[in-house]
Amino acid sequence: MLNDRYDNPLTTRSQSARDAYVEGVDSILSANGDGIGLLQGAVQADDSFALAHAALARALQISARGAEAVAAITKARALAAGISGRERGHINMLGHLIDGDGALAYAAALDHLAAFPRDALIAQPLTGVFGLIGFSGLSGREAEQLAFLAQLAPHYGEDWWFGTQFAFAQIEVGQADRALQTIECALERNPCSAHGAHVRAHIHYERGETEAGLAYLGEWRRDYQRRGVLYCHISWHVALWMLERGDAAAAWRIIDDCVRPGKVWGPPLNVLTDTASFLHRAELMGGAPQPERWREVSEFARQLFPKPGIAFADVHAALAHAMSGETDALAKLIAEPVGPAGEVVAALAQVFAAFARQDWTESIALLAPVMATHERIGGSRAQRDLLEFSLVAALLKAGRPDDARLTLISRRPKKVGARAVAGL
Ligand SMILES: [Fe+2]
Incomplete structure (x- = not known):
């Protein structure tokens, strides 16, 4: 019997299919290499290998290739007759995920992990700030994220994937020292992991370490593939730090080359949110308004996210619509709240409308x-600094500099030195 890297038995007799599967799953877990190609190799080596079809479906979904993901999970489901209960549960959970039914996928994952805690590909969709917990729309979801992973921790020892996600959960609740220890251990085991480097970057960001963060991630990024799932977002982190240290021209070069729509491939959710976020934060830092760029982002949002429901996308779309004067698209997000954090999206869309008319x-x-529970929209603390700094900027522009300073120092004390808002 062949096993995966987490010692779960696999229904395949092909060693080469098994090896390609393990590498392909690691590619999903690290955001390195060509996961789709590896998993296509696994199913070529053994077309009856159900879990390889399921993992391929997941890799395709992460790369925003929805129709191909559906075809791959359909193939996996059709092979469910001759496989183990663990594998059937695995395909069932990923099937719900690829069907777009997050609630069913979440419930199925909890059930499955109670019996098979080391089924990492089933735990993975519940991790990170864009996962099923991250996008649950619930207040307190960062604490839930940490609790979920703490429960699994005894089953994973010093595994690099698990440590990376655990460190992310720790930093997002403010446990910076623990997070640093956890990520160092994970990176020791897999120094190339893009998710590992990304989490380490978040720790630098939360500790207010602009220079150290830039030195680390700027260097790390040089060897990362341009088509990597995290390339766009890691580039956003680097550009943001360049802006913080006052090098706007270099920051914009990175945005233009690696983040904005139509340049390098990135998950559409990152392209939209990172471009909108950078534009807004550059303006808060004193940069000139750029209506052409805002129109480009608004257009991208309308094309790639025509149906609202993902709060994190909708909030950034609302910002782009407001700043580019797309009042119809903005009004729609205000009038018809959709999804578990729909009313937060509607409230923030109104905020951006007021911001655009400088009220x-x-x-x-x-x-x-909205500030007390803005974690409901999903995303990291670093990303939601968009809202923190917007409030500080509005207070300053309203002629309330003492309130602006108090707000920043009480809510984001480590970001006081980041020059995040011009004139503070
Ligand atoms: Fe990030």
Whole structure:
């Protein structure tokens, strides 16, 4: 019997299919290499290998190739007759995920992991700030994320994938020292992992270490493939730090080359949110308004996210619509809240509308009540600094500099030195 890297038995007799599967799954878990190609190799070596078809479906879904993902999971489901209970549960959970039914996928994952805690590909969709917990729309989801992983921790020892995700959960609740220890251990075991480098970058960001973060991630990024799943987002982190240290021209070069729509491939969710976020934060830092760029992002959002429902995308779309004067698209997000955090999206869309017409009093009045639970929209603390710094900027522009300073130092004390808002 052949096993995966986590000692779970696999229904295949082909050693080469098994090896390609393990490498392909590691590619998903690390965001390195060509996971799709590896998993296609696994199913070529053994076309009856159900879990390889399922993992291929997951890799295709992550790469935003939805129709091919559906075809691959259909193939996996058709092979369910001759496989183990663990493998059937695995395909069932990934099937719900690829069908787009997050609630069913979440429930199936908890059930499955109770019996098979080391089925990493089933735990993985529940991790990270874009996962099923991250996008649950619930208040307190960062604590839930940490609790979920803490429960699994005894089953994973010093595994690099698990440590990476555990460190991310730790830093997002403010446990910087623990997170650093956890990520160092994970990176020791897999120094190339893009997810590992990304989490380490978040720790630098949360500790307010602009220079150290830039030195680390800027160097790391040189060897990372341009088509890597995290390339766009890692580039955003680097550009943001360049902006913080006052090198706007270099920052924009990175955005233009590696982040904005149509340049290098990236998951559409990252292209939209990272471009909108950078544009807004550059303006908060004193950069000139760039209506052409805003129009490009608004257009991208309307094309790639025509149906609202993913709060994190919708919030950034609303920002782009507001800043580019796309009032119809903006009004739609306000009038028809969709998804588990729909009302937060609607509230923030109104904030951005007030921001665009430079009504600072209204911006503050609408944004302040959202601050206590803005984790509901998903994304990392670093990403939601978009909202933290918007409030600080609005207070400053409304002629309330003491309130602006108090807000920043009480909510994001490590970011005081980041020059995040011009004129503070
Ligand atoms: Fe990030």
